[in-house]
Amino acid sequence: MSQYFQIHPETPQQRLIHQSVEILKKGGVIAYPTDSAYALGCRLDDKQAMDRIRQIRNLDERHHFTLVCRDLSEIGVYARVNNTAFRLLKAHTPGPYTFILAATREVPRRLLHPKRKTIGLRVPDNNIAQALVAGMGEPLVSTTLQLPGDDLPLADPEEIRERLERQVDLVIDGGHGLVEPTTVVDFVEEVPEVVRRGAGDPSAFEGQG
Helix, strand or coil, X not given: CCEEEECCCXXXXXXXXXXXXXXXXXXXXXXXXXXXXXXXXXXXCCHHHHHHXXXXXXXXXXXXXXXXXXXXXXXXXXXXXXXXXXXHHHHHCCCCEEEEEEECCCCCHHHCCCCXXXXXXXXXXXHHHHHHHHXXXXXXXXXECCCCCCCCCCCCHHHHHHXXXXXXXXXXXXXXXXXXXXXXXXXXXXXXXXXXXXXXXXXXXXXXX
């Protein structure tokens, strides 16, 4: 049975954040809110927890996880960012975007796109997600909480609890979420490319060429 924490979306209770971080550090898988849809998350170097997430979502080895970061400086540790990309990222973080960037050697190989050596990174505009990453001292490995057969991500923490209470270690109730994933922007080439339209306004990244 998973634990269930009701955490205030604006002023997260530090005691509950600390307990959530301890669950993650011990190899736990959590369901938590972001500024788009709810997500599944685990510790960066925990392959076993990642495999559990793959099982929950029925994902194959080609699925790309995202690193949820605290801020741009953390993104810079895990990805190579040129000046053009940096300016655009600075203007749109935190926010409901995932940025595909060339990865540095700090990223575990199993998280990389096998051919392009890229990684998806994001800085969510959500106080609970931010507090979790700050408490971990490193990014969270994350993916949208959309279950096999569902057309949309899960947004209701009570429903998440009902459906996943035997599969995750913790459900964080931070209020009702959106049913929209992030907008994904690929920055690997010189001109950014919007590869998925989602919760974030993509217009600033279009027509950059």
